[in-house]
Amino acid sequence: METSFRGDFRLLILVGILVMVSIIMITSIGVPKSIELSAPNVLYPSCDDVAVDCYLLLKKHLIRMAVGLLGFFIASNISYKFWRGIAVPFFGVIFLLLLAVLFLGSTHNTFARSWLQFFDTSFQPTEMAKLAMTFYLAYWCEKKQKEIDTLHGGFIPFVTVVFFILLPVLLQPDVGSAFLMIGI
Numbered sequence: 001m002e003t004s005f006r007g008d009f010r011l012l013i014l015v016g017i018l019v020m021v022s023i024i025m026i027t028s029i030g031v032p033k034s035i036e037l038s039a040p041n042v043l044y045p046s047c048d049d050v051a052v053d054c055y056l057l058l059k060k061h062l063i064r065m066a067v068g069l070l071g072f073f074i075a076s077n078i079s080y081k082f083w084r085g086i087a088v089p090f091f092g093v094i095f096l097l098l099l100a101v102l103f104l105g106s107t108h109n110t111f112a113r114s115w116l117q118f119f120d121t122s123f124q125p126t127e128m129a130k131l132a133m134t135f136y137l138a139y140w141c142e143k144k145q146k147e148i149d150t151l152h153g154g155f156i157p158f159v160t161v162v163f164f165i166l167l168p169v170l171l172q173p174d175v176g177s178a179f180l181m182i183g184i
Helices: 009-038 056-076 080-104 125-143 151-171 175-183
Strands: 116-118 121-123
Touching: 009 056, 080 116, 080 125, 080 151, 125 151, 125 175, 151 175
Parallel strands: none
Antiparallel strands: 116 121
């Protein structure tokens, strides 16, 4: 029996395990916050009460997971040539969003000003910056193959690109994401 799956099966299993763990964690720790969000004016909220939604965060998480799964299937069927083609504009747009966060961002009760608010949800451009940086640096390395092994043609320009994408992240300040981006 042949399968049409062309991806890394082990990676798919690991992602599936992470998804299941996220559902378990959101279910177990999200009930008190869901009660607080769904019924802020109820004096003694109970999951039996119609006004209380004990699984509000889980429902939102499942919707976001479904959108992410749809995005995964769409992205996995797109040729790498497409990703190569959008690497530069994608990097530019994400860089502008990182700059926008510095002026228009919100903190969501954290130390870092890392989120942009859109309608009923928030978006953290730093997460997309990791992907944009990966695409752009892969594109850049492909274009600079002949000179990448030199200090002036490879290392210094490479570090300069990484610095420019890291600077707005550090100014938020989102040091954890900056360290992850340095690791990438």
